[in-house]
Amino acid sequence: MMQKNQHDSSATLHRSIGEEGFPLLELGGRYTLAAMGRRLHALPAELARHAAEPGLRWDLRGIEQMDDAGAILLWRAWGSRRPDHLLLRPEQERLFSRMEAAPAPPAAVPRDAWWPMMMLGRGILLLWEHLVALVALIGQMLLDVRYLATHPARLPWREISANLYRTGAQALGITALVGFLIGVVLSFLSSRQLQTFGADIFIINILGISIIRELGPMLAAILVAGRSGSSMTAQLGVMRVTEELDALTVLGISHSQRLILPKVLALGMAMPLVVLWTSAVALLGGMIVAEIQLGLNHRFFLDKLPDVVPIANLWLGLGKGMVCGMVIALISCHFGLRIKSNTESLGAGTTNSVVTAITVVIIIDAIFAVVFSNVGLT
């Protein structure tokens, strides 16, 4: 029954001349949010028109039901005060007295004319803040290492091994797939070019140097930054949201020792291995295509590889992998710890963390290229 009446007994207005000759407006029906529904678009104007009429008597006693929304509708039509002549029921009286006591909404803050300057300044300060916090985190890490060197029993082995498994072993599939495909494509494109010069044999040099020195480490680092970096940031972020970080603190367990150091160490160990694996699979892909495309026997390929690619390139690739791994973990943890306890910040923090990690990985690569420019290249 309640349902049926809802629409046909929506808010009504009845204008008439009262007994003493005063204009009278009788309101009836249901002045509730649910009952008014679509009429909410038209009602305010209609009520305002009546409110403009001087000396009008408002009779609200016939209203079946009125909720806050209905009361506010009238209140706004009256210009936030009671009309001079108003007839109410006691419970309606209560509604309107609440309305009178309601606090004024906070004023909107006007936009500063200097906002472009402010934004720029804030951006620079934020960058500085990040740098300081990162340096502090690295310092803390070194202190932890010194402490653990004297208390080896406190080394978080379980966390390290868990992280090693998650960031290393579980990344083997995706890095193999991507590495293999890149090896295939690179080999295919290069062999076509080399064939036109009759320089088929140089495919080994091209694949060997580019994959071992450059592509293997970079592919692995970028994939790991996206995969493990985001999960580390999100993990720390959720621990902030659910107050688990605070729970650790009050138990006297250091975040950096229990959460961050294991991640940094584990990724520092796992990354060279992932790099080795990615490079090997990429070379395999390249080798298969070289055999099909150029008829280069794989035995010959493998025999020749150590001669044309100096071993320094391998060490360079692995070294890059280790540095990138530790930096990715540090950056991810840094962003994870900065997350505030709300979901928006969690999303933004994870994005920033991955973007920063990938950018920094590429910067590290460039630095290695400059510093070791005359190592391993004949």
Next chain:
Amino acid sequence: MGKTCIIEVEGLHTRFGSHVVHRDISLCVRPGEVLALVGGSGSGKTVLMRQMLGLETPAAGSIRVFGESLHGHDREALQSLRNRWGVLFQKGALFSALSVYDNIALPMRELRTLSEGMIRDLVMLKLKMVDIGAEHAAKMPAELSGGMIKRIALARAMALDPELLFLDEPTAGLDPQLGEAFVKLIHAMRTELTLTIVMATHDLDTLVALSDRVAVLAEQRIVALGSLQEVAGMEHPFIASFFRGERGQKALGNTLS
């Protein structure tokens, strides 16, 4: 109104894996009443409420709210049904990315019939109703105390002046004065509107002050259902310790005698 039910639960079974939470529960929530669900911790009050809200699907049995099945496929009908109820979650469940103001304004904006000016007035009124000052309106949920979160979550539940209100532990985490203010608030709302309330609570004072009927959940069933006086007198170990224990006697003292 007689025998019509706002919520009708029939032959409800709930299982999580092999863990049985409810076994054949039937229940009718009548229009305009306050039904309190009581039971030990882990007896399935929250789960029962979540099923009434359609957040969880029972293993067997049916639930109808306002005469509609929650697992129907009519989107419009489900939406209009959802605009008629308000929910206060046990932990508040405020949107952490939105300010206090926007949390309460969200359901109103979703209606798309209210002007922004009217929403502003309504939000301030709701805040006043739960005794939160205007200076807190711009704060984020992470900057609030536990009790404030509860009250703001209540304000959000009341945003659309619902006909049906679900309250999960409404007074837990509030100090006794706020608890009393909450009871007064609900009383006042009930004089102005027909409000049906389903509430899970451990708080005897709230129970005594508000509930028209009490359903006791224990041993996976509803072991007792009736007015407070009827239920409190029944023979059952949980009822004996809950209502006739020391705390229970204190709270019930004047109602029973």
